[in-house]
Amino acid sequence: MRNHAANKREPLFHIVKRDALPLWKSILVRVIAILLALLVCAVVVVFITDLNPLEVYKSMFDGAFGSSRKIWTTMQNTAILLCISLAVTPAFKMRFWNIGAEGQVMVGCLGTAACMILIGDKVPAPLLMVIMVVVSIACGTLWGVLPAIFKAYWNTNESLFTLMMNYVAIQLVSFFCTVWENPKGSATIGMINMNSQAGWFPSLFGQKYLLNILIVLVLTIGMYIYLKYNKHGYEIAVVGESQNTARYVGMNVKKIIIRTMALSGAICGVAGLLLVAGTDHTLTTSSAGGMGFTAIMVSWLAKFNPLLMILTSFLIVFLERGAGEIATDFRLNESIADILTGIILFFIIGCEFFVNYQIIFTKKRKEADSDA
Amino acid sequence: MMKKWIAVLLAVAMLFAFAACGETTPAGDEGTSANVENLTSGANSDVKVGFIFLHDENSTYDKNFIDAARAAQAALNLSDEQVLFKTNIPEGQECYEAAAELVDEGCDVIFADSFGHEGFMIQAAREFPEVQFCHATGTRAHTEGLSNYHNAFASIYEGRYLAGIAAGMKLNEMIEAGEFTADEAKMGYVGAFPYAEVISGYTSFYLGAKSVCPTVTMTVKYTSSWFDEALEKEAANALIQEGCKLISQHADSMGAPTACEAAGVPNVSYNGSTAAACPNTAIISSRVNWEPYFEYMINCVISGEPIDTDWCGTLQTGSVELSELNEAVAAEGTADAIADAKAKLEAGELHVFDTSTFTVDGAALTSYMADVDTDDAYTPDTEAISDGYFHESEYRSAPYFDIIIDGIDAPVEE
Numbered sequence: 001m002r003n004h005a006a007n008k009r010e011p012l013f014h015i016v017k018r019d020a021l022p023l024w025k026s027i028l029v030r031v032i033a034i035l036l037a038l039l040v041c042a043v044v045v046v047f048i049t050d051l052n053p054l055e056v057y058k059s060m061f062d063g064a065f066g067s068s069r070k071i072w073t074t075m076q077n078t079a080i081l082l083c084i085s086l087a088v089t090p091a092f093k094m095r096f097w098n099i100g101a102e103g104q105v106m107v108g109c110l111g112t113a114a115c116m117i118l119i120g121d122k123v124p125a126p127l128l129m130v131i132m133v134v135v136s137i138a139c140g141t142l143w144g145v146l147p148a149i150f151k152a153y154w155n156t157n158e159s160l161f162t163l164m165m166n167y168v169a170i171q172l173v174s175f176f177c178t179v180w181e182n183p184k185g186s187a188t189i190g191m192i193n194m195n196s197q198a199g200w201f202p203s204l205f206g207q208k209y210l211l212n213i214l215i216v217l218v219l220t221i222g223m224y225i226y227l228k229y230n231k232h233g234y235e236i237a238v239v240g241e242s243q244n245t246a247r248y249v250g251m252n253v254k255k256i257i258i259r260t261m262a263l264s265g266a267i268c269g270v271a272g273l274l275l276v277a278g279t280d281h282t283l284t285t286s287s288a289g290g291m292g293f294t295a296i297m298v299s300w301l302a303k304f305n306p307l308l309m310i311l312t313s314f315l316i317v318f319l320e321r322g323a324g325e326i327a328t329d330f331r332l333n334e335s336i337a338d339i340l341t342g343i344i345l346f347f348i349i350g351c352e353f354f355v356n357y358q359i360i361f362t363k364k365r366k367e368a369d370s371d372a
Numbered sequence: 373m374m375k376k377w378i379a380v381l382l383a384v385a386m387l388f389a390f391a392a393c394g395e396t397t398p399a400g401d402e403g404t405s406a407n408v409e410n411l412t413s414g415a416n417s418d419v420k421v422g423f424i425f426l427h428d429e430n431s432t433y434d435k436n437f438i439d440a441a442r443a444a445q446a447a448l449n450l451s452d453e454q455v456l457f458k459t460n461i462p463e464g465q466e467c468y469e470a471a472a473e474l475v476d477e478g479c480d481v482i483f484a485d486s487f488g489h490e491g492f493m494i495q496a497a498r499e500f501p502e503v504q505f506c507h508a509t510g511t512r513a514h515t516e517g518l519s520n521y522h523n524a525f526a527s528i529y530e531g532r533y534l535a536g537i538a539a540g541m542k543l544n545e546m547i548e549a550g551e552f553t554a555d556e557a558k559m560g561y562v563g564a565f566p567y568a569e570v571i572s573g574y575t576s577f578y579l580g581a582k583s584v585c586p587t588v589t590m591t592v593k594y595t596s597s598w599f600d601e602a603l604e605k606e607a608a609n610a611l612i613q614e615g616c617k618l619i620s621q622h623a624d625s626m627g628a629p630t631a632c633e634a635a636g637v638p639n640v641s642y643n644g645s646t647a648a649a650c651p652n653t654a655i656i657s658s659r660v661n662w663e664p665y666f667e668y669m670i671n672c673v674i675s676g677e678p679i680d681t682d683w684c685g686t687l688q689t690g691s692v693e694l695s696e697l698n699e700a701v702a703a704e705g706t707a708d709a710i711a712d713a714k715a716k717l718e719a720g721e722l723h724v725f726d727t728s729t730f731t732v733d734g735a736a737l738t739s740y741m742a743d744v745d746t747d748d749a750y751t752p753d754t755e756a757i758s759d760g761y762f763h764e765s766e767y768r769s770a771p772y773f774d775i776i777i778d779g780i781d782a783p784v785e786e
Contacts, residue, residue: 067476073469187565187596188463191491280465282491287464328458333428 013361026355033351037344044339049332056326060340063325064318074314074321076209079216080274082313084288084295086216086223086306087267090260092296093227093304095240096151100162102292103169104143104265106285108272110173111139113283116192116199116276117180128199136273137266143169144265145258152254166292174285189283192276201278212278219267224306236260268292301348319344419481419674421445421455422474424467426486428459431599432643433624437485437508437662439644444666463488471496475503481673483666484508486598487569497521504679506669508662509569511746511770514682524665525769526685529576530717531658531692532642533724536580537713538656538697538706539618539640543585545703546617554587560611561592562604562621562628566783570594572764572771573622576724577640578780583729584709591616592782601625612637629654638701645695655702656710657695664690684769687718725762730777737762742772 021029042053064074084101091098115132123131147161182190193199204210227233235256239246246253275287294316302308323337423441427434438457445455456477458470467489474482475496481504484493490510497505497518506522507513513523543557559581563570578590591614593607604627608619612635620640621628626649632639633650641657665685672679685691697707716722727737741752744767754767764773776782 067473069472069476073473188488190488191495194491194495282464284462284464286462327460328456331452331457333459 010362013359015357016360018356018358021355029351029354030348033347033354034344037347040347041340041343044343045336049330049336051330056330056340059325059329060319060322062329063322066325070321072207072209074317075213076279077317077321078310078314079209079213080271080279081291081295081298081317082309083216083219083271083274084268084291085298085302085309085313086219087264087271088292088295089223089264089299089304089306089309090227090233090236091264092299093240094236094257094260096148096257096261097159098144098147098162098261098264099159099293099296100143100147100165101264101268101295102288102290103162103166104140104268105272105275105288105292106166106169106173107139107143108136108269109276109280109283109287110169110176110272111135111269112199112273112276113180113189113192114176117189120193120198121196125198132199132273132277133270136276137269140265140267140269140272141262142265144261144263144268148258148261152257170285173283173287177283177285180283191281192283193281199277200281201274209279212274215270215274219270220306220310223267227304227306232256232259297345297349301352315348316345417454419450419454419670420477420479421450421670421673422471422477422479422482423455423457424461424470424474424482424484424489425457425459426461426463426489427599427624431624432626432641432646433598434459434485436643436659440662440666441483443663444670447663447667448670450670461489463492465492467492468495471505472499475500479503481506481669481679483669494518494521504669504673506679509770511768514768515745519678522669522679522681522683523769524669524680524683524685525765525771526660526665526689526691527687527765528658528660528692529572529724529764529771529773530687531660531694532573532577533580533583533717534694534710534714535620535640535642535656535658536577536582537584537709538580538702539577539620539638540581540584540588541703541706541709542638542655542701543581543588543618547585552617554585556615556617557585557588558614558616559588559590560608560614560616560619561590562607562611562619562623563592563594563782564598564623565596566594568771568774570622571776571782572773573642574620574782575730575773575775575777575780576764577620578777579724579729580713582779583713588779590780592780594783595623597623599624601627604628605631608632609635641695645698647695647698651698651700653701654698656697656706659693659695660685661691661693682769684765687714723761725764725773727757727760727762730779732775732777734778737775740775742767742774744768744772 038057045051045053045056063070065071084105087104088098088101112132112135115128115135119128119131143165147158147165150156150161151158177189178187180189181187201211227236235246235251238251239253239256243253276283280287298309298313298316301312319341323341326332326340327337425434425437429435429438441455441457456474456479458474461467461470463486467484471482471484471493483506485508487509490507490512493505493507494512494516497520501520504520504522506524509525510523513521539559546552547554547557561574561577563574574590574592581588591611593611595603595607597603604621604623604625608621608628608631611619618638618640619628619632622642624643626646629639629641629646629650632653637653638655639646639650639653640655643657643659645654645657647654665683669679694710713722737757739755740757740762742754742756743752744754756762756767756772762773764771776784
């Protein structure tokens with residue numbers, strides 16, 4: 001055996017899939033990744049800008065927590081990102097590659113804005129709120145169900161389908177921005193119902209974002225229970241592992257696909273509602289702001305666990321807000337902030353490799369000889 | 373061996389990171405005490421100014437504001453801690469958020485530079501009555517009834533008129549050189565959106581050119597975006613294809629100027645000189661110099677005086693400026709012609725929108741009700757024509773001339 005090995009040139013190392021890592025170890029790997037990321041960022045900051053990296057980190061922290069308003073805004077942004085992440089989760093767990101959350105959120109926004117603009121001053125406030133909820137959910141559901149039906153019955157490629165639906169949604173929004181433009185010629189809607197505030201979410205206890213946050217909290221717990229303890233959640237997991245198995249045990253795979261995507265779309269619709277009625281009070285082609293895509297990362301990083309998603313979505317929002325603050329504090333271009341965010345995300349995503357795999361270095365020949 | 377290395381590396385990394393965490397709080401304290409020191413030194417020490425910009429320096433529009441803000445900061449001897457910039461703030465809720473955060477930072481006056489920021493600035497102004505909010509190019513301050521919300525603009529149509537003279541002189545030179553006949557003298561104009569600010573801008577530019585080259589016509593193309601380099605380039609190229617002999621633009625990227633440089637077509641720019649990037653085609657550029665307004669605004673806050681609800685800069689205040697003429701491209705005598713017209717404009721002998729110099733549908737304009745007080749239905753409310761000219765930027769600083777005059781071929785919204 002030893003002779004055989006000696007004749008062959010062995011690689012320096014090889015990669016082995018790990019068994020489940022103990023929790024403390026997997027947490028340790030991630031913590032180390034974040035620390036390393038901060039170190040690399042510090043080096044980059046010093047080389048590019050000559051700034052004190054500690055000052056930069058402090059400013060990053062201030063961006064997310066510097067004042068009570070910033071804390072609320074951070075929580076609000078986390079809530080919206082979390083909401084969209086919850087929406088994409090059941091589909092991804094089912095191995096249905098829904099990259100159309102962006103579009104589903106946009107039509108949710110569009111539906112909400114349409115209600116506020118068209119009937120904002122015509123119906124009483126409680127009824128308006130109900131109509132907005134129904135319309136936004138219906139819009140999101142429609143955008144989610146369409147690709148699912150095509151997938152279930154004609155096995156179309158859901159990634160392409162959902163991706164293209166994004167563009168349809170964004171173009172629709174762009175069209176209506178021109179139809180409802182205010183002031184004329186600006187191709188932007190401006191603030192909807194600025195004076196009457198019709199259709200705006202009320203402040204709870206003087207906090208205008210609290211309602212949004214509570215709604216998302218309820219959704220998070222609901223999604224956790226749905227995926228973990230509900231029969232539907234189990235069916236989703238089985239279809240995700242193997243459609244043939246699901247069929248074999250008598251599950252109606254078509255129905256499950258469509259039902260799950262309807263749920264995804266509906267929650268995206270809610271996210272659209274929260275965005276337009278709860279925070280933005282306007283509609284632009286960037287209302288969803290790429291969160292439909294970021295949400296995919298949030299969901300994967302959390303291994304589709306809704307409770308962990310609170311952490312991962314918070315992490316992403318923290319990085320974004322912190323990065324923005326750096327740009328303001330040091331009069332840097334936003335690009336430096338993007339670079340730092342990129343480095344940190346690279347390490348965080350990269351460390352998943354070390355959680356799932358281990359690198360075994362081939363022992364040096366001498367050692368191997370002496371071992372033997 | 374390898375393991376040891378990794379262990380050492382990790383240990384160093386962690387040490388560093390913990391050190392970073394540990395120093396967070398004291399660093400914060402130092403920061404505040406440094407601020408306090410700043411506050412107690414110098415005359416302008418306790419004022420804090422926030423700026424909200426739609427893009428960053430890569431947009432000629434925002435660069436113009438950013439340069440002016442830096443100049444005002446230097447002129448008033450303010451520190452970087454006293455002048456905060458927020459760049460790349462879209463025309464949405466983000467603008468309100470940015471304004472609110474600037475209030476939290478302790479700003480006494482906050483300025484936003486883009487038209488679409490207005491509603492969100494008003495929202496912030498309502499919420500923070502103790503802070504002054506100033507907004508460029510907006511239209512609502514004079515009707516909103518808020519004592520802490522102000523609009524500002526400049527009579528940029530005068531600058532564009534002067535730049536138009538340079539364009540007309542260049543056309544004349546090319547006609548004399550036999551490059552094309554007087555009837556073929558057509559200019560192209562790349563505009564962002566079909567609203568008053570853009571229409572007023574290209575009409576004054578056209579009238580300037582027409583004052584020296586009477587046969588000139590102009591074709592306008594809209595890009596429906598303030599900043600889209602590819603679209604602006606494409607629009608400029610299309611205009612050149614259609615036979616336009618000279619291009620000007622009212623959009624914020626370098627798209628049109630670079631297209632002109634590539635095609636060898638003369639270009640009159642806006643918001644700053646493009647002569648460095650386009651040495652063979654850039655003639656001149658008009659711009660609003662915001663420094664006088666910024667200094668006025670900040671000085672008002674320092675002295676506790678109210679800021680004008682609706683401030684309009686002029687040639688006299690130094691708010692309307694022309695860049696240095698690029699003699700290599702411009703026609704001979706351009707500088708004199710511009711100086712002459714400028715003196716007449718300042719003296720009030722010459723009016724850009726003199727109704728005897730243009731027609732609409734073949735007839736002279738004798739009356740026009742402009743929508744000066746912005747409302748949702750765009751109700752025309754103010755007679756803008758008297759004494760033989762259209763009174764632009766007099767009843768409100770933001771332009772309201774939105775008439776397509778004869779000689780200009782612009783797509784009209786239904």
